[in-house]
Amino acid sequence: MLRVEHLAKSFGGLHVLQDVDFDAAAGAVTALIGPNGAGKSTLVNLIGGVLRPDAGRVLLDGTDVTGLPSARMFDLGVARTFQVSGNVAQLNVFESVAVAAYRQARGYRAANAMARRELERFDLWRYRDERLGSVPSATLRLVDFARGMVSRPKVLLLDELMAGLTPHEVDVVVEQVRACRDEGVAIVMIEHVMQAVQALADHVVVLNQGRMIASGPLSEVSRDPEVISAYLGAPLGDGTPDAGPAPHPVAKGT
Ligand SMILES: Nc1ncnc2c1ncn2[C@@H]1O[C@H](COP(=O)(O)OP(=O)(O)OP(=O)(O)O)[C@@H](O)[C@H]1O
Ligand SMILES: [Mg+2]
Structure with missing residues (x-):
C-alpha cells in the first residue's frame, strides 16, 4: 500500500531524516514513535507532500508519488491530521468536516x-453547530479524525491524535481508529501515548535523531535496549496489546 524507501531530508546542514525505510500495509496501523525531535512529523510531512525529500521515494500502490504536492497526494488518497490542529476556530464542527469533503465530492449536496454520515458515525452529529474553538479537546480530536476519514482515504496520517486526552478518552x-483500520485504511500514527500504541499498533x-533504530511488532521493539534507552525508559509491561497500562504510559515526548 504505502512504501517509504530510503527517505532522507536535511534542513540546512541538519540531517533530520536519514535512510528511513518501511511499509505501511492496508488495514493495519503503523506507529511511528521516538523522542521529541526524532523526525516523526517531518517524515509524515514528506509522505503527505508537505515537504519534498532530498533522497528516497514514496510509493502508493506501487506508483512513485515522491514529491507530489499535498493537494495531489490528498486526491490520490493520502489524508492527514495535524499535530497542531490546523482547524479554524470560527468554523463549526459540520463546516470543518464538510470543507474536507468538498474536494472529494461532486457538489455541495x-x-x-458525506459530512453528515461521517459525523454520525463518530457520534459527533449533536456537536454539528458548535464552533471548533468551544468543543472539548477529545471531541476536537474526533472531529479532526472525521475530517481525515471523510475523503475515504487509502492512507491516513495521524500526528499525535491522542495528545492531552484522558485514558478513557x-x-x-x-475504538474509532480500530474501526477505520478494519475498513482497510493504511494508518500511519505518530503517537507518544503508549496506551494507544499498545492497543493499536500492528507494526512499530x-x-x-532521524534514523530508524528499530522496526517490528511492539513486543519486539519494546525489548530492544536501544529503544529503551533512547525512548521508552523501561520495558513496556509484557509488550503485548491489552497488557494494561505501561509503566511509562507517556514515554519521552509530549
Ligand atoms: N522547517 C524546519 N526547518 C529547520 N529545522 C526543522 C524544520 N522542521 C523540523 N526541523 C527540525 O527537525 C528535527 C525533527 O523535527 P520533527 O518535528 O520532525 O520531530 P518530531 O519527531 O515530530 O518531534 P515531536 O515529538 O516533538 O513532535 C528537529 O530538530 C526540528 O527542530
Ligand atoms: Mg512531531
Whole structure:
C-alpha cells in the first residue's frame, strides 16, 4: 500500500531524516514513535507532500508519488491530521468536516451528505453547530479524525491524535481508529501515548535523531535496549496489546 524507501531530508546542514525505510500495509496501523525531535512529523510531512525529500521515494500502490504536492497526494488518497490542529476556530464542527469533503465530492449536496454520515458515525452529529474553538479537546480530536476519514482515504496520517486526552478518552478514540483500520485504511500514527500504541499498533517504527533504530511488532521493539534507552525508559509491561497500562504510559515526548 504505502512504501517509504530510503527517505532522507536535511534542513540546512541538519540531517533530520536519514535512510528511513518501511511499509505501511492496508488495514493495519503503523506507529511511528521516538523522542521529541526524532523526525516523526517531518517524515509524515514528506509522505503527505508537505515537504519534498532530498533522497528516497514514496510509493502508493506501487506508483512513485515522491514529491507530489499535498493537494495531489490528498486526491490520490493520502489524508492527514495535524499535530497542531490546523482547524479554524470560527468554523463549526459540520463546516470543518464538510470543507474536507468538498474536494472529494461532486457538489455541495454530496459533500454535506458525506459530512453528515461521517459525523454520525463518530457520534459527533449533536456537536454539528458548535464552533471548533468551544468543543472539548477529545471531541476536537474526533472531529479532526472525521475530517481525515471523510475523503475515504487509502492512507491516513495521524500526528499525535491522542495528545492531552484522558485514558478513557484515549479508549474512545482508539475504538474509532480500530474501526477505520478494519475498513482497510493504511494508518500511519505518530503517537507518544503508549496506551494507544499498545492497543493499536500492528507494526512499530522507532526513530531517533532521524534514523530508524528499530522496526517490528511492539513486543519486539519494546525489548530492544536501544529503544529503551533512547525512548521508552523501561520495558513496556509484557509488550503485548491489552497488557494494561505501561509503566511509562507517556514515554519521552509530549
Ligand atoms: N522547517 C524546519 N526547518 C529547520 N529545522 C526543522 C524544520 N522542521 C523540523 N526541523 C527540525 O527537525 C528535527 C525533527 O523535527 P520533527 O518535528 O520532525 O520531530 P518530531 O519527531 O515530530 O518531534 P515531536 O515529538 O516533538 O513532535 C528537529 O530538530 C526540528 O527542530
Ligand atoms: Mg512531531
